[in-house]
Amino acid sequence: MEDLSFVSLALLAGALLATGLVAGIIAGLLGVGGGIVIVPVLYYMFTALKIDPAILMHVAVGTSLATILATGTSSARAHYNRGSVDIDLLKRWWWAIAIGVISGAMIAGNMSGGALTLVFGVVALLVSANMLLRKEGSALADKLPGSPIKELLGFLIGGISVMMGIGGGTLGVPTLTLFNYPIRKAVGTAAAIGLIIAVPGTLMSIFFGWGAEGLPPLSLGYVNLIGFFLIIPASTFAAPLGAKIAHAIDPSKLKLIFALFLGFTGLRMIYDVMM
Template sequence: MEFDYATLLPWLFAMLATGVLAGLIAGLLGVGGGIVIVPVLYQILTAMDVDDDMRMHVAVATSLAIIIPTSVMSARAHHQRGSVDLALVKRWAAFLLIGVALGTLLAIVLSGETMTLVFAAVALLVAVQMVIKPDGMVWSDHLPSVPVQGLIATVIGSVSTLMGIGGGSLSVPTLGGYGFPIRRAVGTSAALGAIIALPGALGFVLSGLGQPDRPPFSLGYVNLLGFALIFPTTMLLSPWGARLAHSIPPRMLRIAFALFLGVTAARLFYQVLFD
């Protein structure tokens, strides 16, 4: 796409601010930054007049690229504290990869508007779950059969790839629902996120090569400028968010984030359906 580089400076600051917000939210709530990065980056790309059908693909792909190093570092830290269920990670890995492949194929054939609606719908469901049951919902004290686990992992892999998230917003409440302590659910989810993000980002790089109307500094659908600005600020601010979490009531935090997701989903629905 043609772009006036003289107007790039405001978007540089906007991307830095995105990293700050994503890092604080990740630290405060223990969720991946993708659930924040994708909608905010989508709005930045909208303001940059990036083509309608390109925005969500670039936002999702860039988010997945950012999640690769953040999830690896997070998984390593949790593993050192014994909070990663390695047996489950190994059991789910192949199914997650199948899900990532399905999600990547869907992203290739789906329009940007459809991907935006998928993100908005899932974000709204996550927000509703946080408001109705802020502390999580437990429906069993043990995991289901391996075939059912495989189906769950495949769905998490495909939906996470379509949304550009590491899966934490889906896998943490899922594992918690099967009786996982929250720290073990978060740690295991971080490891699952690394398995999702790496092939997911690679798929978006390959499928986006040669596509017209991409924003500047893009490798496939991954925007390298967004990656370079958002990743370090996310990592820098995440520990601050974790410290801040100890001074604010968890229920208040989760409800505030649910409101953020609800407003974000409503805005995306409006932009696609009525704008």
């Protein structure tokens, strides 16, 4: 994959198109989206294409963040139009999230590929455990804590999310609902948080990856442009198919499937790093 030959470009484009299709089906099937699906699929696609392991995870994360710029904008606008984005919370929280994103991106930019993969694997396991073990409707408190705990939560959501290449939903929704936040407000607000994560996260992925050796063809730093332009339309096309399948399956089974998917992915990534 070191040259721009037709064969290498065709293989890369085909793999990334497949990534978008798989991500779209899973997103529609399980009601999730963004990097929590795209990053692991890209990880295995890039592994199969023998992308340099030293930068493989960085490119998966950077490309995923770039796709969230498009999908997150659409999602956030839709939720805002339905009144499910808590603007007041975002006004008080955005700066802590942004500082977390910048800090996390700087750390990720200087981490080895193995360490970054380990971060994704461990957090994926924790999210899987939360989905499997947490009872529906359970909450830690009746409302979000005051300062400085609230700001610390925003900092961690931003920092961990950008290191994983994910939007605001994976960590934002569980965090908000843990403090008795209405699920629709949590989902809508998390969609807006995804933009706060994706904009600086994408820019810093480009910066830290600029001139890196072993990048896939047509990459802007750690953002692969072929992936960006293929994943978005492919996932948008495939998501309705996943949603159609979802209506024929028990929702509790869907949640179990996704939790197991995340758990397996997390364990596999940790195994890959350790072995």
